[in-house]
Amino acid sequence: MLRRTCVTTSAALALSVAALAPAARAEPAAPLVIGHRGAAGLAPENTLEAVERAHRAGTSWVEADVQRSKDGVLVLMHDQDLARTTDAEEVFPRRAPWKVGDFTYAELNRLRAGASPRWKGSRYETARVPTLGQLLDRLDRTGQGLLLELKWPGGHPGVVRDTLRVLGRKGWLDAHHVHHRLYVISFLPAALRSVREERPDIRLGICDERVSPGELASYARFADSVNPEHTATTGDFVRRAHALEGPHGTPLKVWPYTVNTAGQARRLRDLRVDGFTTDVPDAMRRALGR
Template identity: 45%
Template sequence: MQHRTAVSTVVSALCGVLALALPAQAASADQAGHIIVFGHRGASAYAPENTLSSVEQAAELGVDWVENDVQRTRDGRLVVIHDTTLDRTTNVKERYPDRAPWSVSSFSLAEIKQLDAGSWFGPDFRGERVPTLEEYLDLLDDTGQGLLLELKQPELYPGIERQTLEVLARADWLDLPHLSGRLVVQSFSAPALRTTHRLRPDVHTGFLGNPPVSQLKQYAAFTDEINAEQHSVTAAYVKAVHGMKGAHGEPMHINTWTVDNAPAATKLARMGVDGIITDRPDLIAIATRPRTSQPS
């Protein structure tokens, strides 16, 4: 059992009282008019980002989808971490002071597993480790959450698209239940998404960014979602995205990031976005509750 903070316990209790139930499947959620709340790097306002504790915290908050970032170690293992360097979220400077700039790709998995990935966030998380993608997927199968998986700077890791799909396949994450409502692969790299779509056309994909309306048809050939930065989203842009059919023949979705305050979430919900990616999924779930609440 991972450590919990006092703040997270209070927040979890609040969400339990409110009984916020997020949708399990992206497609059905959109059809029902729900806002999907994605825990950005887990519940990263309450636990160290991209760790197993962050996933567990998101699960305690009732969050059905989490977002993560995947990169590759020197010895070819996939790990869940956001930055391409280890210094911000681990104690790598203290443990390996002579190996600047501490790139993920210059360390073996065994070396990375020796790092403390929790103390920077708070003493309750001392000893937290950087998880492998396999460990992350195993935990999500325990919690039942869906995964918005980002290929982080895939140009640094040739072949990571195929390797990620192979790991997903070995973990049974490319079966119908996962493909139909628990997995989306996203990236800022259009070439990486094209490759992913070519290798596994049945995997749903999302492009991180806001391509101009004139180019949406090109993106719709290989992706199902446009996941745009919040300040670039307008009601007209949402309508334009929804007007396109994505790679799987359904209207494209639009999710937005990283939204951590209630007024912004409410505004985006009124514009018609399908999902909101946030460090504070409890707050955003409450802010969007009028749209996501179920009839009594």
């Protein structure tokens, strides 16, 4: 009887000590790895080939930039001019400064989007400048989600409605795409507010290199995610963002850009960001143990 009492007392003491011990901190969830401009480190940026490489790397979301051609076709291109990523200087030597909006789609289709020195001699050298419609068709085949950045919208009046028109024509404004596979993002708040006026159900993301904590509350009024430069992302910033709700009633997501080293990826994971964009999604997935 004495022995049983001692054992019982020892067990109770152990439980009491365990209750007083601090709870082990849960491991942070792996953030979503988003292919930047498709997968700009694996194939020419903003091309269907880059989207395919991101898909082969197991990346379920990609980011891409949209602009408008001279004749109103929405194409994928990051820079305001064509010189860095295409052979426009060679094909159209007298058309400097090679602004995207100065060329028709037929002219843009003559260019090689893989003509930069980086891709010279590779199987991607002849990649073309795709349209937004072609991108959406490809994503419907791969099943990937899209962060669609309205690039330089101030220089393309009406580009928001043009973009929504293409999204609608391709079936990307139905409930499934809008709720599970689409964010529209931009550095220009006015462009995002225009999207919200037309389609309040679409989730939006504001891009800002260095967002101050004080700006988060104003962004949460119209955006569901905030996309800062990764070096400016801190634990305090992430906590403040997650304490706010976006217009669709969920915590404000934090998706920094552009993360290309294992150390950067692990630091952001430990800060509990929701995701990040990267040029090399295959390497970043490996860095996070995927």
